[in-house]
Amino acid sequence: MSDVRPLVIIPTWNEAGHIEAILREIVRDYPQVDVLVVDASSEDGTGRIVERLAKDFPQIHIIYQKEPGKFGEALRMGFKYALEHDYDPVITMDGDQSHSPCYIKDFLQASHKYDLVIGSRYIDGVRVEGWRFRKLLVSKLANMFVSYILVKPIWDFTSGFRCYRRRFLEKINIDEIYNEAYIAQIQLLHLAYQSHFRVKEIPFIYRGTPLAFSKVSQHTRRKTLRYVFKFRAPWWEIFRHLVYLKREYERFVDEYDEFVNPPELKNEGRFEVKDFYEISVGVMAYNEEKNIAKCLYALQRQKLKSGRIKEILVVSSGSTDRTDAIVQQFAQKDARIRLIRQARRMGKASAINEFLKRASGDIVVLESADTIAHEHTVEELIKPFRHPEVGMVGAHPVPVNRKNSFVGFCVHKLWELHHHMALQSPKCGEMVAFRNIVTRIPRYTAVDEAAIEAIISKAGLKLAYASRALVTNKGPETFGDFFKQRRRIASGHRHLKALIGYEVTTLKTSKILKLVWQLQRWTPRETLFMFLLILVEAFARFMGLLDFYIRDKNPFIWDISVTTKDVYILDE
Template structure:
């Protein structure tokens, strides 16, 4: 199926050039005019921009740059003040931040890098590689610009040092080249901290997954000026090597293992020999030598892996090692080897090897600032071998970088919603997630869907469109998306859902565990729960949420590893088919309730029955074809979880009747779905449920519009995080009394029709028919009143002043002037704590 960039052909790409050329300069006035002429000649057929990042200290370069930039032909100058002039590599990173092209080429201004080669580098990147390196050392490359033997030796020595220290740099023959081209999105979101001149080495080590191609070139002589290479730059290069070695845990893994092993074994042998020289008993010498070796092991692991432990952990580690040493020595005495000392060293080294391997594997998972690890002896030592084996089995290297994913959106006539969905995903606050591409599969669209996507694509070049001229069903669209998705993790979303601000970050975070294969989010309906159909939809969504927490049932928005080529073309429930395939491959399935997406359920009885009928028939088909049962197919878990929703489903006679009506509608839909399945009436291409497509979204906040608000209040006693920390028993009289006083305070400030409930442990939930701003004013008023009045903890208890943390969450489609927001603490987490039933 051919790709098309929206209905406006190539118009959506017009906002960004094909190529951004970054030229770091320092006192290069003598060659800039010629550089511009040669670049313009070489790139005459390529839309491009040139970003010159200048660190000049002379009086000529900057005025010339301003003159060249004033011509308005794509040249821009970034003049760095002295405080930011920290080397060529940081100049390139600033240029990368300013670039807008699909590809970025980095080159020097002294014409030792021929501008005519830029198009060849660009061609290599556009043909599929991530980084094209202009190499002086590959076949066909010439090092004419290295004019002295000294420069030849320095260049060769630094190159060999990079190759020896970092295996990632061996993907190119010239890892220190300053002339290369790369795909901009391949490094978007990555954090580079280079020192000195060599930015390419930093990119290769920090991004080991990038595909690299060498292009030979002639490294010519300088056109003007003097070389900036000096002894100082050599020292900066050594500092850069050390920084990369320490800062990137997954790099140089074998060398780090060798260094740790050498230190541990060397420490053991030296300590043993010193103690024997002092005529200490052999047994004591062995015990102390083992303890010292394991202490060194633990200390090195702490330094390398950024684990947080302490003296207690290290002492415990040493004692465990001493015990192991004693057992080993006793066995050696029993078997009476010819050389007890040599044999002991070999045995102790073998024991240490396993723990060091575990330490090395763990080092790849260490992430400073995001995750704290407690230093346990069994994690990375020989003191408990079963613990080491367990850790080795469960910990595989995941690296420090973010999760890379492709996002796919399947759309059929989604003009009303797809723009909001795309912008909500683009606005995701996910520093731990790198979205490489957005693929919209437009299947038989006859409305303005393609035009809307083209408008959004002008804001972000990662958005691509694949057009199916004829609607062939969602499964066909999913298979087309999987064919073109290139990332190791793929996210699949419906076009009529609005993700919460951190939804994708929560959805993809579990993939740090290599055993996790698929993760699903939690859909939250925006229907009005105070109508019959709104009650039915909310009840069904709640029941599915409760069931999925025990047995994952994933839908609406899912992420999974890109390990399947497609799903059955005739399936009507694509997420369940994917779930079946991933499960059969041996991966774990996870349900992430913190990943919230907003959608709208059916508004009419006819639409509800039509939707549920299709879903049930699709489940039966998956059961037959793929031998897989969705948890919600079984009636028993649904009935059992109905009790968990009793406050919502059975709290009043009206709700009881509505719940019975929901059961009847679901039963009717299942009967019709079973009939369709028996008659082989396929639902792979189904009729749209029109009443679910009119989501109202605030264009400013990109959130679902509503005038129904949920307020969650949590009592906080001074000295503890929550009231529940002091009185954990939910039935405690003092907790009940405090909650009752909070309820009384709130009741004085709300209307009769507003719903109020408590879990008896200091958490109160209020559902009010007010807008978001009014809800926040109510919450602030209640917070101030409670904090000004001491709370009596029981009849004879002390009177204490408590504070109230509150959260506000807007639900239900009402008006376009409100949106989802939170104050105090995250509303979704508070909802999860308090229980929304």
């Protein structure tokens, strides 16, 4: 990291027997790294040793705090010093040689991608030397307790061997860091997740001694256990997390880590605003022999002025019917069309990631194979990208279901509400376009468009709605399929909101009910159907909540509703 000046902060209190060896190792192995010792008025001459070494090594600095026992104050002083002197990143480590400087290179490397890097004693097993079993057991159990109260996929909450990026320190209120060591470490981790900074644990070996004296009092340890609840997750989240005591915890860690540590953007999120765009279209398919030909034919006949379709990549996710054969027939006649096979069905998000790996256009368009784009749809999707603040555009889905049945009424009413809601607050679905800056989406999400919305919004870009970009789809025709779909979507949205705090506009009940009142046609039949739809939707959302919190069910691979296939295009 030649373009930045790293700083190592070492809080000390009576470390005369260790500090010189640590400092000499750092200046020898890391000449590009500065060191700041924050000494708590040590009585054993620690400060004098550091002052002597600072005369020989200009990269060593020392400041003093007035009294010992306030680890948080040492962090506050060190962080402020780092910000005032333009250091980035900032590493904190102990001064008793339990944290070896040999790991500094690992922190610097990880800080390229992560805003908070934690040196972990417990990830992938126990990595502690020199502790008695009782001390090790208490430490491990305490960290497990914190994990289940905060609901964060971290193995070592109290480790002081860490690396912070400057942008994280600038975001938080440094003056509010608690004085107690363990509370401060937990608080900083909580703040990182709360602000959606990227967090990563890396392993290191903690080298203690059986007779080492802990500077953390028993009173502070008890106080820490009480203060943990200040940073607790919602009680429903805690309950859900406790379910994992009987399940595969590693899956939870993998899933959570993927959501809270979003992927890096392509080209660091930079893009060029053009008058004419190259477009990559991705079609996600699973057993779509009834509709894939219609879908591809509709894409071939798109009329464009703002760009050209460079490639059409069909990702067939474990299809067992004639889908692959039909796509290959199209590919033989149109060089833009390519088939990407997934050997087994792994969910739509996984298929989208396969497409994103290969998409080379300026703009990427995602479409499900059970939809049909009207001939001007892609053009209408591309137009808003003339504005540099727009990052993602949603199409206008139009269902083909008959309206005379209750399920048909429900399908049309929901998409009607979606349309009017999107006119006020853009909500993307069925067919979307976005700037090609997204490397991947979370593979565990069941609401892929909403996950992309979250990534684009986090990048500081706006969503747009192209009301004239019509795409024909077909909703469920049976009540069972309809309820199953609504329940799956409710669970997926709950999953997205709980883990990364992103809420789609259609979850805002008050706005939806206001639109219902404005759009409702008060005939006896439609009034009855609307009342029943509200009950069904409310129950589906309730069951989706239970699926997420109680059953630990995240339907990122969902059962196909066969009644949604065989779409036909409506007249424009």
